[in-house]
Amino acid sequence: MAAPDFLIIGAMKCGTSTLQAQLAAQPGIYMTTPKEPNYFSDDAIFARGEAWYSGLFDAAAPGDLTGEASTHYTKLPTYPDTLDRMAARLDQPRFIYLMRDPLERAISHYIHDWSQGLLPDDPVAAFESTPELAAYSRYGMQLAPFVSRYGRDSILLLRLEWMQADPQGTLSRVGNFLGKPDLRWNAKLGAQNVSAERVRRLPMHGLIVDNPVAKALRRSLVPKAVRTRIREGRQMRGRPDLPERLRTRLESIFAEDQAHLAELFPGDPAVDFEAVP
Secondary structure: OOOOOEEEEEOOOOOHHHHHHHHHOOOOEEEOOOOOOOOOOOHHHHOOOHHHHHHOOOOOOOOOEEEEEOHHHHOOOOOOOHHHHHHOOOOOOEEEEEEOOHHHHHHHHHHHHHHOOOOOOOHHHHHHHOOHHHHOOOHHHHHHHHHHHHOHHHEEEEEHHHHHHOHHHHHHHHHHHHOOOOOOOOOOOOOOOOOOOOEOOOOOHHHHHHOHHHHHHHHHHOOHHHHHHHHHHOEOOOOOOOOHHHHHHHHHHHHHHHHHHHHHOOOOHHHOOOOOO
């Protein structure tokens, strides 16, 4: 089976799309389309078989480093079979894992799912009903199985905050890890997968909101002031302010996990979430 040389395995809402786009633009590196195959994690995709997955790398030129970026690979407990499937097929892959302040990641995740109409407006109810909002920010818990199976030296830890403050320096870390020290950040690409506004996509959004006929009818039949109120009602004004009790509980969960992460990667600067980039 044709296999990737490296995988970006997460974390969700931590800049993986931006890094994937930068790597895809580099000579000598081939990234898959789709960006997130999620082959080893998702049962239905895994059922497509090894030939399908191998085919994702067919267009790579001889000598290219090949990679893919699937954040589902570090989404325990949602996808529990990922690592067993991976270990049976990938001998010595290299992994890249991006992190950010875990509370900020969880909030961004909440906004993302809220915008899809998957979560209630009340963040307390959302976090109680959807434990993965916090689980996907438990970086130590997510990475421990990878360290156990492949060793810590196979994993490069990065921070979204680093990529924002020093994009070239961050890409150089990646290049050194992959044996491609001459990677150059392409500023023209910009940040990927970043929403300009936090808008809830209601059921039948595409038919009612994006459809050009519907747009024309709204403009002719619905007063502008009413349209504005409806549009603002679908938008989240700024990042939600979590109630203190919820924030304290999450911070306690993440502090315990950060201690675990530091044990897994002793001395790694990426695990110091108090440091300012």
